[in-house]
Amino acid sequence: MASTYDAVVIGGGPGGYVCAIRLAQHGKKTLVVERDKLGGVCLNVGCIPSKALIHASKVYRKAKDGAAMGIDARDLRIDFARTVAWKDGITGKLSGGIGQLLKGNKVDVMVGSARFDGPGRLRVTKADGTEQTVHFADAVLATGSTPIQIPGFVYDQVHILDSTGALALQAVPESMAILGGGVIGLELGDVFARIGTCVTVVEALDRLLASMDPDLVRPVQSKQAKLGVQHLLGHKAVRWSKTADGKVDLVVTDKAGAEVHVVVDKVLVAVGRRPNSKDLGLETIGLQPDAKGFVVVDKQQRTAVPHVYAIGDVVGQPMLAHKASAEGEVAAEAIAGKPGASFDHLVIPNVVYTDPEIATVGPMLYELEAAGRKVKTGRFHFAALGRAMTAHATEGFARVIADEKTGVIVGVQVVGAEASELIAAAGLAVEMAATAQDIALTIHAHPTLAEALLEAAHAATGHPLHQIK
Numbered sequence: 323m324a325s326t327y328d329a330v331v332i333g334g335g336p337g338g339y340v341c342a343i344r345l346a347q348h349g350k351k352t353l354v355v356e357r358d359k360l361g362g363v364c365l366n367v368g369c370i371p372s373k374a375l376i377h378a379s380k381v382y383r384k385a386k387d388g389a390a391m392g393i394d395a396r397d398l399r400i401d402f403a404r405t406v407a408w409k410d411g412i413t414g415k416l417s418g419g420i421g422q423l424l425k426g427n428k429v430d431v432m433v434g435s436a437r438f439d440g441p442g443r444l445r446v447t448k449a450d451g452t453e454q455t456v457h458f459a460d461a462v463l464a465t466g467s468t469p470i471q472i473p474g475f476v477y478d479q480v481h482i483l484d485s486t487g488a489l490a491l492q493a494v495p496e497s498m499a500i501l502g503g504g505v506i507g508l509e510l511g512d513v514f515a516r517i518g519t520c521v522t523v524v525e526a527l528d529r530l531l532a533s534m535d536p537d538l539v540r541p542v543q544s545k546q547a548k549l550g551v552q553h554l555l556g557h558k559a560v561r562w563s564k565t566a567d568g569k570v571d572l573v574v575t576d577k578a579g580a581e582v583h584v585v586v587d588k589v590l591v592a593v594g595r596r597p598n599s600k601d602l603g604l605e606t607i608g609l610q611p612d613a614k615g616f617v618v619v620d621k622q623q624r625t626a627v628p629h630v631y632a633i634g635d636v637v638g639q640p641m642l643a644h645k646a647s648a649e650g651e652v653a654a655e656a657i658a659g660k661p662g663a664s665f666d667h668l669v670i671p672n673v674v675y676t677d678p679e680i681a682t683v684g685p686m687l688y689e690l691e692a693a694g695r696k697v698k699t700g701r702f703h704f705a706a707l708g709r710a711m712t713a714h715a716t717e718g719f720a721r722v723i724a725d726e727k728t729g730v731i732v733g734v735q736v737v738g739a740e741a742s743e744l745i746a747a748a749g750l751a752v753e754m755a756a757t758a759q760d761i762a763l764t765i766h767a768h769p770t771l772a773e774a775l776l777e778a779a780h781a782a783t784g785h786p787l788h789q790i791k
Contacts, residue, residue, distance in 0.1 A: 335362020337634035337646030338464030344654035438603035467635035507592035681745035684733025700782025709769035715739035720774035758782035
């Protein structure tokens with residue numbers, strides 16, 4: 323049995339389903355092939371469930387630490403199984419909502435694993451083992467990524483966890499080691515440390531979140547330390563074994579090769595993700611991923627093979643859901659022959675949902691300095707912000723980076739409460755080539771956290787208001 327479509331999207335994650343909807347809106351008969359649940363990793367075992375647990379753990383910790391505000395909740399407890407069930411309810415509702423969106427836009431959905439079977443042809447293997455052939459005019463790869471596995475640390479989801487396993491735990495572990503001081507490691511480290519787990523972060527490099535400016539990371543590292551998180555920087559995990567009482571004896575080495583034993587209940591491996599480009603039959607259509615497994619595309623998301631496009635994690639960094647969605651729209655526009663379809667955004671916002679949050683648009687300050695770019699910066703600390711004081715969230719700062727000659731904003735960085743919300747306006751400013759003076763002349767509501775951006779812009783113009791120059 324075979325079916326024919328104008329376009330087939332392989333993967334129903336944030337890039338795939340958005341692409342499919344837009345294709346259908348352009349009159350294309352469209353099919354989404356998804357091997358698991360609609361929404362992909364992001365919705366089901368990534369962005370959404372992790373943010374649910376991040377929020378729940380923050381609510382718990384704020385109540386626990388409310389003595390300064392006259393709130394006595396020292397005997398507060400968390401029923402983690404119920405918290406996880408609440409999280410699962412959210413993901414289930416959102417996944418169902420995507421199904422309704424696709425149905426409402428007349429997009430067909432097929433559950434199964436897709437594999438190319440020559441030009442213009444897919445073979446879809448369903449859960450019951452049956453196969454169906456699908457013919458297409460255009461195809462979009464939106465297959466996402468998978469957690470990287472360290473040799474010797476096979477995921478059993480009992481002792482050695484990936485992020486999916488960590489998000490599915492039914493009880494709060496007494497202790498946990500996290501391999502990797504990147505985004506996922508620090509976000510989940512925050513979650514478990516806030517609800518009582520003794521957390522140790524093992525990072526091979528000399529600092530956490532190594533791609534970011536160090537001063538953005540310091541408030542996060544400091545607050546984690548106050549929660550009791552131990553950061554073993556410059557250390558590598560080499561092996562592990564089970565102890566007599568069922569714990570994990572994790573062995574790590576420092577730069578000199580000296581061994582350190584860390585005994586914990588769980589080990590979470592969070593060292594990054596790899597693209598899902600294997601076992602897709604790409605060789606049958608003449609498409610070869612690069613050495614790291616990424617599929618190379620142009621600004622219209624076209625691959626080297628005509629009528630085959632790729633979006634999201636499978637095409638490379640940054641591996642972000644919103645970037646995948648934007649690329650999905652571009653691919654759909656290109657397939658539909660719409661003029662001007664191109665992924666030409668100046669900046670892609672990047673957010674780390676730690677406490678405090680970190681959010682950025684544009685290059686890091688150290689990158690600009692290394693490139694010899696002449697810039698001027700303005701910075702304002704949340705500690706001097708009335709709204710931050712009333713929210714008991716005074717850690718961090720906002721920084722506006724502008725071209726020294728023109729004043730045009732080239733980047734904005736925020737480490738502090740609600741940074742993830744504040745960065746949207748900053749991204750708009752960069753895309754519109756706004757200047758620091760433009761932000762400084764924009765009246766901001768008071769009292770708000772957004773005033774941190776206003777004050778940072780004033781500082782970048784050389785005329786700060788609520789700080790001494």
